[in-house]
Amino acid sequence: MQLGAAITKALRDFGVNELFGIPGDFILPLLQQLQQQPDALPFYYLTHEPAVVYAADAAARCANRPAAVALTYGAGALNGVNAVAQAYEEYVPLVIFAGYPSRNEVASGLQIHHQAKTIDSQRRIYTEITCLQVRLDNAETATQVLYEALQTCKEQSRPVLIEVPRDAVDLDIVPRASYAAAAKVPVSVHEDDYQRLVVALSTARRPVILSGVNVRRSGAQHAVECLAEQFNIPLVTSLLGRASINPNHSCYGGVFCGATDTLAYQLLNNADVIIALGVIYTDSNFSAHRSLISSPHFYRIDFPEQSLKSWCSRLASEPLPLFETRSLNQPELQPDTTFSTDAVVQEIHRQLSQQSTIVPIVSDVGDCLFASLRASPTDFLAPAYYASMGYSIPAALGVYVTTQRRPVVLVGDGAFLMTGLELGQCLRYGCLPIIVLINNQRWDMIEAFAPKLNCTKLHHWQYTSIATSMGIESVRVHDHPSFAKAFAKAWAEPDQAHLIDVWMPEKSRSAKLSKFAETLTSINKTNSIEV
Incomplete structure (x- = not known):
């Protein structure tokens, strides 16, 4: 049995229906073999490894099951470390297939290109951000090892690393007719x-x-x-x-x-x-x-x-009482009299609440994340704890691939500069999101924490021109009426991706971000317990 066939069957058995990655020399033999399978998983490739992992991360969050990533040895897998760390800390089940040198390359005694300190540095680094690390280099045990890794990923809802040597595709893998997970030892209920x-x-x-x-x-x-x-x-x-x-x-x-x-x-x-x-x-x-x-x-x-x-x-099952009803009416949000990030999200919520379909909202970190609390979507994605910037654009692809729904993306100009060009890849796969770009010409969250820092300003970029060059409908808006009109137009055109470049006035930061920064800064200065 080919390794590619064994991996495809195992992934299908665990409900994995897509593979994200970037082709690189150590992983090329496996990718070629995977693509030759009769039931090959569709392969979604992007431009940069962090974006690949973000897309898979979003797919796993949406489907609530593992998603798979294929990266080359060293330069590829290590470039994805930050994104995998985020998945680890936020309990996202990812299967990271990473290339590894062949048996002959290891035996040569030479430094291998893409190698860090030692031949196994990749694996040692990944011990900090995955719950299991294995290598498929034995034809007799490969299938068992593979299934155990996938089971661990599913049970712990965290990433696992599966290293695949370049020459492992030549192994004649011993197949398993079926796989039965080892019986779990009952965990104490305290x-x-x-x-x-x-x-x-x-x-x-x-x-x-x-x-x-x-x-x-x-x-x-x-x-x-x-x-x-x-x-x-x-x-x-x-x-x-x-x-x-x-x-x-x-x-x-x-x-x-x-x-x-x-x-x-x-x-x-x-x-x-x-x-x-x-x-x-x-x-x-x-x-x-x-x-x-x-x-x-x-x-x-x-x-x-x-x-x-x-x-x-x-x-x-316990004979507990029915507790007294308490008022759960949320305080009515007062509309912003100024044009702010809060006002933008409130307008999005107003328009989407009139729709009968489920609309996923993907938010990057920063002011857009805090402003997103002004909306109440059924489907919402954001790296709200680890908070790595640049998540939202590639995540939109993961959402679309898994749900076939058109996402609305909230992203700041700083985060857009990190992964915004992945929009071009999204279009290639039929993902046509609505991008709401909160453009305040600065890293506003950084400035919220350090108002006197002189390196938070961002050079003026022509985001509408960048979007147009990728085949995306784009418009710049400066006030509430023009934003409302632009968003309504974007929603009415589902066969076209849209980018709305929302130019924010000075001092338009959301109240929640300002308070969050003030609170954390105060705690770190005073070491107080309550603020």
């Missing part, structure tokens, strides 16, 4: 903590569920929503876990992003029991609220240490 929580809930009056990103990664959204509905417990999400709960659910209480002027914060602050499910405890959420998570009425249920689905099912 019985004492569980019983303590049940007792606390039996007398509680204001419990709240805090839903984190791993509720979605583990496929426990429905179980969590049913648990909340059964006992009438309000649901709030972390910033990264924003897509873990349907914002239209009857128990939904909003997004907790550290700000104290939100319903989500008030619910948590007034709660006598907080059930934190699948939450990642990040500075962006908890720097100013460390006493919240150290409180005796804060109960942590973490993934993958525990099965969130099973835990919710067990709690749902």
